[in-house]
Amino acid sequence: MLDLIACEWLKWRRSRMLWLILLGALLPAVLNFFVEVHNSSDAAFQWKGYFGDNLMMMMMLMCPALYALLVGYLFAREFQERTVNNMLTGPYSRNMVLAAKFIIAIPVLGSVLLLAFLLTFGSAFVFTSDLPSASVFWHALGKYGLLLALEYALVPIAAAVALLWRSYIPAMGLGVFAVISELTIMQSKYIMYYPWSAPLNILDTMNEHYKSTSTGVITMVVTFIVPLLFIVTYFRRADVHSG
Template sequence: MFRTLHIEILKLKGSPMIWVSIVGVAVAPILNYLIFLSLKNHEPSAISIERYFEQGYVFLVVLLATVMFGLIATYIFNREYQEGTLGNMLTIPTGRIELIINKMIILLGWIILLLLFAFALSILLNYMGIFMEFSREIIIKYIKVYLLTGVIYFLLTPVTIFITMIFKSYIPSIGFNIFVTISSLVISDTKYEEIFPWSLPYLLTIYEGEFHYPKSYSIAAILLTFIISLMACIVYFNNVDIE
């Protein structure tokens, strides 16, 4: 298992997708920084360190994260089909379930590192013109928020992976992630967002309003999405012919 995992890591070295993903998640903290820099010059009483971190997080989660992490998941699983190396990967020898597990481990680590990078960039940008002081409690709070967000998004990625396995193309997977992103925006501020899995990273981390449904419904929605889609991936991948 560790040999296959090592091979997966080596395959990512020098991959342009690493830089694409870094630039992608950097958009949110940079956009947030520019907005707060303008507020500092025109309306300094409107800024606070809590609002700074919260708004940067919202920009990332609402606008970018679903599509970006969906693109990464598609890349990790689709590159074997595009490069024609899937058959070779299974002759190492590597079991099909083991291959899925290794790729999922890579995906989880990639998502977590990107989110921590976005948070670290927010801190760095604060010292480049805004200069708001923040406490250790704020740092710890948002590190937990970003880590939990990463886990939630990871639990949602098997849906994208399943679509990738079926169509063996980027277009349906990216289209699906754009669709769920728009859907999240459409149903925002309604009770249905509490059971729509792709709205839950924000609701289960920093949202402080009241829920119409018990939070257990939201957690169940995420877990069911993960379990059902992951099982679909395993069943399909174990039964499909590999050329």
């Protein structure tokens, strides 16, 4: 199993997708920076607010779209690059191959948020020379971690779409749909039932009236488990005709 994980890691070497990881972290950080430049004359710099704004951009705009694309690429690249024959004719079961991909998704997706956190942290010193208090620092870092966990629950959906169509393009479409739909549904009473809007209300309060963490957690757990079971069943039985 460790060998399979090492293989998945090696596959990312010099991949163009690494630029997307950098871009995915950089764009919100730059946007956040300029918003702060614009606001800096009005109010004193607040570490909590600075991290919060970056987190909001990552949560609402960047993560759903970028993660769907990265996950789609991770799970469907072998079909598109025609390396699937080689991947599936080794001495491992297909479920082990899938498991390796799910494991490697953690550092891949985590690197976007870690980079976003570090860029936000670093760029803040343009506005202040004070370090954030320990509680603000750990609270912000915890929120980035929680966002990663919530977004990770969406990995099986994007993976299922990519595997069904054997391409990462539909997964990318799913990401765009997710961003548009979450912005609509977050204003409704279904916010905690919709997998792309529930994280917004768990992590931050977008809709106080319907904030129910337990409902949100159930939504995310179901969102993780149902497509995961589908993938495990489908991928184990699917015929591979090309590649």
